[in-house]
Structures are given as structure tokens and as C-alpha cells.
Amino acid sequence: MARLVLAVMLLLNAAILCSGGITSEFVRLQESAVDMPLHADVFRMPPGYNAPQQVHITQGDHEGRSIIVSWITPSEKGSSTVFYGTSENKLDQHAEGTVTMYKFYTYTSGYIHHCVLTDLKYDRKYFYKVGEGSAARLFWFKTPPEVGPDVPYTFGLIGDLGQTFDSNVTLTHYESNPGGQAVLYVGDLSYADVYPDHDNVRWDTWGRFVERSTAYQPWIWTTGNHEIDYAPEIGEYVPFKPFTHRYHVPHKSSGSGSPFWYSIKRASAYIIVLASYSAFGKYTPQSEWLEQEFPKVNRSETPWLIVLMHSPLYNSYNYHYMEGETMRVMYEPLFVTYKVDVIFAGHVHAYERSYRISNVAYNITDGKCTPTSDLSAPVYITVGDGGNQEGLASSMTEPQPNYSAYREASFGHAIFGIKNRTHAYYNWYRNQDGNAVEADSLWFFNRVWNPREES
Numbered sequence: 001m002a003r004l005v006l007a008v009m010l011l012l013n014a015a016i017l018c019s020g021g022i023t024s025e026f027v028r029l030q031e032s033a034v035d036m037p038l039h040a041d042v043f044r045m046p047p048g049y050n051a052p053q054q055v056h057i058t059q060g061d062h063e064g065r066s067i068i069v070s071w072i073t074p075s076e077k078g079s080s081t082v083f084y085g086t087s088e089n090k091l092d093q094h095a096e097g098t099v100t101m102y103k104f105y106t107y108t109s110g111y112i113h114h115c116v117l118t119d120l121k122y123d124r125k126y127f128y129k130v131g132e133g134s135a136a137r138l139f140w141f142k143t144p145p146e147v148g149p150d151v152p153y154t155f156g157l158i159g160d161l162g163q164t165f166d167s168n169v170t171l172t173h174y175e176s177n178p179g180g181q182a183v184l185y186v187g188d189l190s191y192a193d194v195y196p197d198h199d200n201v202r203w204d205t206w207g208r209f210v211e212r213s214t215a216y217q218p219w220i221w222t223t224g225n226h227e228i229d230y231a232p233e234i235g236e237y238v239p240f241k242p243f244t245h246r247y248h249v250p251h252k253s254s255g256s257g258s259p260f261w262y263s264i265k266r267a268s269a270y271i272i273v274l275a276s277y278s279a280f281g282k283y284t285p286q287s288e289w290l291e292q293e294f295p296k297v298n299r300s301e302t303p304w305l306i307v308l309m310h311s312p313l314y315n316s317y318n319y320h321y322m323e324g325e326t327m328r329v330m331y332e333p334l335f336v337t338y339k340v341d342v343i344f345a346g347h348v349h350a351y352e353r354s355y356r357i358s359n360v361a362y363n364i365t366d367g368k369c370t371p372t373s374d375l376s377a378p379v380y381i382t383v384g385d386g387g388n389q390e391g392l393a394s395s396m397t398e399p400q401p402n403y404s405a406y407r408e409a410s411f412g413h414a415i416f417g418i419k420n421r422t423h424a425y426y427n428w429y430r431n432q433d434g435n436a437v438e439a440d441s442l443w444f445f446n447r448v449w450n451p452r453e454e455s
């Protein structure tokens, strides 16, 4: 009897494991994700005349001592000043911002303010106020600890969020997860471009929807294909116009000439943001910048090297299949040479984690086109599972490739928790579970300080 039970268990295991890792058999509702209506409470305008809305913050320099505060005033320009301080009752510092706006076909944006708060102290709670009179609004954020090799720090990972009821579940789930101190956002924000004429009102609703998190902790922005907003049929020829007006990033402080690729240090992590939809071939500005960037990373100062991009380089779903291949050919040798710990991407509306593998042995003539185990290679993680209206990517290539460790078509978010220079704990949470349930988890070993194989 025991032998029979064992045989059945082995059979079941074989069905789940295929030839690669695990394809989760978790069963979920297959209903398509639906955008929340314009009157949904999460899109509500803040009260008061010309009250600031869509408040969001991001890191404002290379080291984590600055914050960019951005917001929109709908009716008139108003003040671009941010009052701030370490006590709620004593906002004794202030900074002047700038204001911009844009038109997109028949849409005219509100007044978009960006203000940089500089020379902040590390590891402090700051309160800040935007707006005027009775419509002024007060928020707070925490600065990161000083950059150093053993500083614990916890990042949230969210991608392809959109503004559906499922997006709301994802964001709520992330917020109720006590760990996340900053969000690494892997692109595709509002999905306004799926509306007729790229209805930019949906950029505004998205800004109001996510404010409950973006006003209180920095979201580190990566651009996706839904940020391109290229629409020649209505006379809109400038790519990324809404995104670049609404979301500022500190690209100049890492010597980048473009907001689409840049780097920051935060606590014990060095984060490189790449652009899947800007030129990245040989001699392009992004390529030249990246080649100069990697040698600057000091792993004795920031042991954890994280790369963000939108389109995944390894993806075994039948959606966006091979779209990351040109960037893989260009940049994978750099990722292996410089021992990147992990690469997070979105784009595919599902979850997948790879083993440490590389395909750098391949060239056009040698035929070595199978990814192989490589302890200098990053782990590739796709978290394009925020919940946008395009729905889940549930169709997968079969059998599961050997390099794929875990894949599941569910909405969710992830947490990357750095403990010290050698260890980081990673969890992926699916929306259907409580916060205590880890659908996929892994202890990461740092590639420079602890380059063992993770199990």
C-alpha cells in the first residue's frame, strides 16, 4: 500500500514539474479584469478648491538624500512650494518647485508640479505639505538609511498595475504587507492608451488611485510600452509625452541624458533602470551609458545589484514571447560579467522566476542556443501581474523550459527583503491569499559575497 501511495505521489509530482521547474496548478477565477468606473471612490478628487491631487514621490538623487515631490493642481497654477520638516507641527523648511503642463489631442492636463527636496538626513521621517489654505494636504515619507553594505532594506515589486478592480486588490495587498519601504515599479502604469484617443483622463484617475501609496513611499519608475503614447493618427508624434510630464526621475545624477535609463543607490542596493522601448543597440546613448555604469558599481558599498526593465529577457509564456531577445543579446554578457543579483521585469501579465542561467555561450554560428546553469548570472523574475484590464496571461509554452523555476498565471506582487550583504529574502504573493501566504519564496545569496547556488 505504501508503495502504491509513493508511486501515485511520484506521478503527481512529475505532472507538476514537467521538464523545468514548477508550473503552479493554483486555480483562480478566469474572469477578465475590468477597469474601475470613473466614479469609483479610489478616483475621488481631494476636497477644497484647487486641492493638490495625484501626489507622488520618488528618489531625487543618486544616494537617497533627495526626494522629488510631484502633484497636480486642477484649476489654476497655485503654489509650487513644498513645506517640510521632521515634525508634523514644525514644517520649518521649504523648497520651490516648477510647474509644467501639456496638451494631448483634445485633452489639456492640469498644472503639474515637481519639487526636489535636497540634503535630507538619512533614516528620518519627514512630513511635507503641498497646496494652499484649507486645500493644503499633509503627507510623510521616510528617508532610507545611509548607503552601506549591510543595511537591511525591503523593496516592493509591482508591475503592469493599471486601474481595474484587480489592480486595487494588488495595491491593497501590497499596502497591508508590512515590509515594503519603496516600490520598484517595472513599467506600464495607467493603461490610458487603451482608451479612445489615449484618453489622458485615465492618467489622472491612475494618479489619484495610487496616491495612497505613492505619496508616502518612493516608487522607482521604469517605462513600459503603455507609456509610449505614440498616436500619429491624432497628431501625437512625441513618444512618452504624458509620462515625461507627469513622472520625473533623477537620471542626471547618474550621468544619464534620458529619464528612461538611470541608476540609484538605496541602502545596500544599486538599482539600474533600463528602457525596453528606447534604442539600446551598440553606440546608442543607453548602451554607452550602461557600459560605463557597471564598472562604477562598488559591491563593497552596495552589494546588491538589481536591474529593472519592462520586457523580460526570459519568458516562457505565449505572450510577448521573444520580445526581450534583442536586449538579451545586447546586455546579457554585461549582466553575467558584473554579476547582477536579480533582474525584475513586467510586461507579461503573470508571474515567473528563473534559475540562475545564461545564454552567453550562444553566437550566430555555434548553435549553443540552450540556456545553461550559470552562478554568475542573475535570477530573472517577471512580475507583470499587477492586474490591468488586459487580463491574465495564462497560456504557457510546454513543456516548461529547464531554466524556468516557477510560473503561475495569477495577479500579485513581490517583496525583496535585503538582510545584509550575503542574504536577501524574496516572496511573491498572489492576490487570492492572505499576506502570510508565500506563493513562491527564495533566499537569495549575494553574487559577490555569497555566490553559492540557491535552493
Ligand SMILES: [Fe+2]
Residues within 6 Å of the ligand: 160, 188, 224, 225, 226, 310, 346, 347, 348
Ligand atoms: Fe507591457
